[in-house]
Amino acid sequence: MPPRRRSPLRHAPTTAARGDPPTIRVELLGGFELGVDGRSIRIPVHAQRLVAFLALHDRPLHRAYVAGRLWIDLSQEQAHNCLRSTLWRMRGPSRPVVDASATHLVLDPAVDVDARELESAASRVLHHESLSAHEIDQLVSAADLLVDWYEDWVVEERDRLRHLRLLALETACTELVAANRFTEALVAGTAAVAGDPLRESATRALIAAHGATGNVAEALRRYEAYRSSLAETLELTPSPHMTELIHSIVPGRAS
Template sequence: MWEDSTVDHGHGSLRTALWRIRAVHGSLISAGRNELALGRDVTTDLQQCRAQAARLLAPGGELSVEDTNSSPLTGDLLPAWDEDWLLIERERLRQVQLHALEALAVRLRNLGRYPEAIDAALRAKAIEPLRESVHAVLIDICLDEGNVAAAHGYLRQYSSVLWTELGLRPSPRLLERVRDASRLPRL
């Protein structure tokens, strides 16, 4: 922490910093002789994200008001840090966020809360623009609302990005979803 100091001076600086923190926020930090941790009552945004994701991904259960807020399910892990060990942890968090946002979008869609469902799906799409399951959820929400044109628009966007980035086309199953909804009944 204090690179330009001796070990003894660094220990003294750490003790002073801990004393100052405890004077202002008593339970913020828990420190032992050889260990330092956040206090028991302290929660981090990462803990909140994982807890919300666990609730959203659990089968059944009610959707609480706090779980409809998709903001805790976004954001990078320690974005200003450049450490090798963070690469895997960031990817793990990204996967949790994607699955949780997708699950939230589906649950909100099933409740008929389409604007919130679209928001959750778009947040997942922002994390992984090439994820077909997210686009399928987004398209299904539009179709449930009766917005066939919006569903076509999202399909076109996805098709374009997928082709440009990977030279691939959407799956036949996704194309069929929109095609079936586009068929007009005979009058």
């Protein structure tokens, strides 16, 4: 009889050996990674998709809904069989990644998720609750969600998180200027523009930050680059809000 295949999550970390529950972290920004006590753990692709899907929802989901979204091309019975098989293959860690009942699934509440942390940081900035250096760094350094995954549910969530991040970066840039934290404002504004070079609100925030520091040449360079890209890509011109901003920095330059 062949030896039984060992689950990839059965590698017990040292803290678990002492009786402490392991620290489990799911990374979704950039690519998928599951870590247990700082060590990367490899799990099958179907298990990755299940963990990622649950990590993007902070509430219990019905098994039928999860199976239908993850195995959309299969019949209901086949999708349920795939879900059961995936859950079986994930057995083994001293603390489970997924809490499963007869009807619902949810990511274990103690599991850390980087995408949730990014969303929380963005929400605090947008609600004017915090503007800490740590949160600014989170927003600036964050990668897109699961960049090599193309399922509809991933694309939808990727677009939502990207928009939320850019909006938070723009807000941070403006508020950091008001707080005379100009270096951080320029970093946040530059990251927002890099995230979407044709997003006018991001470019306006960055240009305003350059204007506030007296860096008129850089403000004009950013404006000209944006105007050229907008014309070449979309055959559009900057909005009146943009031209008014440039006029306030260099009277008579834009009209």
